[in-house]
Amino acid sequence: MKKKYQILIMIAIIFAGGFAAGTIFTKNSAQPDSIKLAKTAAQSGKNPVQKSTPKLPDAPSKVLIGYVQDYRDPNAVDYSSLSHVIFSFVHPEKDGSLSFNGDTAMNNLRSMVSNAHKHDTKAILAVGGWFHIKGGESYEYFKSAIASPASRNKLVNELVNVADREKLDGIDIDFEHPRSQNEADFLEVFIHDLSKKLHANDKELSVAVHSKIHSVTGTETGNIVYNSSMFKDVDHVNIMAYDGQWDGGYNAANLSPYPFTENIVNYWANLFDTLNITKDKLVLGVPFYAQPEDPSIKQVSYEAIINRSPENALRDIININGTTYYYNGESTMQKKTNLALNNGFGGMMIWEVGHDAKGPYSLAGAIAEVLKDSETKPVKYYSVKNSY
Template identity: 65%
Template structure:
C-alpha cells in the first residue's frame, strides 16, 4: 500500500529530530567520563600519532681514575683512609717452590679480613699481593717465585691456591709482584702465569694487577735491559702498577735518585710509547710513587713521610729535609700533584702508592694530595701528549 506524502514527510522529520536528540544525549554522557590523556591532533599524519620508538644513544662512560695503595700485612688496618682509595693491595703472601701460598702468621690473615670489612663500607676494592722483594723464609722472593711459575704443575697449583683465597676471603682480585723476571724464560713463565690466573679470576668478576719495574735507569735515563717482560702478558691484566722509585741504587748509591721528577717523566714516556706500540689501553697503566724518604748517608735507615711531617709540618710540601744528621730525599705534596698531572696527561689510569703505612695522616697526607688532584681533573679536559726525546 502506498504512503501519502504528508505521512512520509512526518516520518522523516521525526527520524531527523530523534537523531539530533540521541547525539546530544551521547555527548553529555561522554563529557561525564574521564578524558583520555593522549593528545590527538586532527588531520595529523600517522607517524605523528604513532611514532616509532627509538632508543637513546648510549654514551660511552669515561673511565674513572684509580688511586691504589699498597699496605703491608703488619700495619694497623685502622690507619688506612679507605674513603680516598679505589683499591687497597694487601702485601704480601709468599709463594713456595711447589706452588703453595704462605701467610706470615695468623695476625696478617686477621688484618686482611679487617681491611676487607672496612674497605667494603667505602666501596673500596681489596686485592691480595703475592711476592714482593723479601720472602718469609728469608732471602729474595725470586728464588721461590721463579720455580713456582716455571713448572706447569706448580704454576697451576699456585693459580688454584690464589683463586681459592680470593673467593674464600671475598677479595676483589690478586696482584702479582715478581721481582724481577731476568731472562726470556722468566718473562714467558710470568706471562703464562698471568694468563692462567686471569682465566680463573675474570669469570669470577675479580681483577688481576701486576707490579712492574720502571725499566728506566735513574742516572742515564735510558732503558734497562736486565729486567724483561713478555709484552703479550699485559693484555691479561687490569692494572700495571709501575714502581717508579728506588732509583737510588743505579750506578752507585745516590739518595737524590730515589724518584725525582725527570726520572718519572722518562718512565711515563717509556710505558706510554710501549702501550701505544702494543695497541693496548693506557688506562691500564698506573704510576707508582713513594711515601718514604731516602737518606744521603746509607748507614741511616729510610724514614716515612709521616716522620718527616711529625718533625716539621712545613716540610710536607718540600722534597728534601735535614734530619738525624743527614739529608733525606722524598716526594712532597707539590711533587705528588705534579706527578699525578703528568700521569693524567699521558692518559694513564691513575696513581699507586708504596706504601700507605708510611704516609702522614690528616691534611698533609700524600694520599690526600693525589686524591685532590685526581678529583680536580674530572672537571677539565685532559690533553694527552708525549715527552720529546
C-alpha cells in the first residue's frame, strides 16, 4: 500500500513539472517574423488629392457637304442630313469682281442661307465651277483674276464682303484647275490671303480639287498642279472623286467605280501623311447622277433612277430606253463612306444635292447613317506612318 502511494506521488510530481515547463517556454519564446501579426498602419496626416478623370478631346464631327446649283428651289432641299450646303456658283470676272446668275440666283442664295441656318447647317458660297455665266469655261476668268495682285486682292475683298453681307459661314474655291506651276503659285497666294481674312471673321474656307488620279491607269495625273502648302490654309479639301469617264477615251463605266475611289483615297491619305497635315480636312466627293454609255445622251439624276424602280437603289448599272447608265447605288455609297472614314477622312461631299432621291431612298440619308454610326463606334484609321 505504501509502495502504491509512492508511485502515485511520483506521477503527480512529473505531470506538474511538465506543465510548469511548458508554460514558461510559451511565455519566453519569440514568434518567427513570418507569422507576426502586422501592426495597423498609422493614418497619414495628409488627405490624398482627388484627381479628376482626364478628359479626352472630342473626335471631330464628320461632315456631309452638299453642293446645290443656283437654280434649285432652296425649299426643296433636304438640309437635315447636311453639315454644310454649298451654293454653286458665283462667277469670277477677270478684274476680280463677282457675277451672280441674275436676281433669281441671289434670291435663291438668301433663301438657302435662311433655310440652312434653321437646320443648324452651315451655308457656304462656291466661286468658280466649270462653266462661266458668260459662256465657256470659267478657267480663263479665274486664272486672270488671281494672276495679278490688284485683281486678286479685289476678288478676296469681294468674297469677304459677300460672306459678311449675306450671313454666310464661309467660301468654297472651285478653280478647275491650275494647269501650270505659275497658276498653282497664284492659287496658293489667293487661298492664303482669303484664308486670313475669312478666319479672322470666324468663317470657313474650303477648296474643291481634282482627284489627281487617272481612272484607267490608276496613276497620278501630272497636268493639274497644286502647291501642297495651300492645304494648310483651308478647313476642308473637297475631292472630286468622279468624272473619270473622260480619262483615256470616253467610258461611262469609269464615272466613279469603287476601285477608282480606292486609288484616290490612298493617294490623298498618303499625301497628307507625308505633309503632316491632319487628314480630317479631306472630304471624299461622290456623284449623285448616272453617266450614259452614249456621250451624246444627257446624264440622269439618281432621283430619276429611283423613280423608275426603288430596287435600283441596290444596283450600280441600269438600262433606260436602250441606253446603259453607270452610277453609285446605296451599298456602294456606304462602302465608299466607310473607306473614307477608315482612312481618317473628315467626311463626305455630294455633287449635287438636287439629284438625290426623296424619302427612304435618299443617298444623302444612307451616307449620313454611316457617318452617324462612326461617331458612336470606334473607327480604325490606317496611315502609312501610324496605325491607330
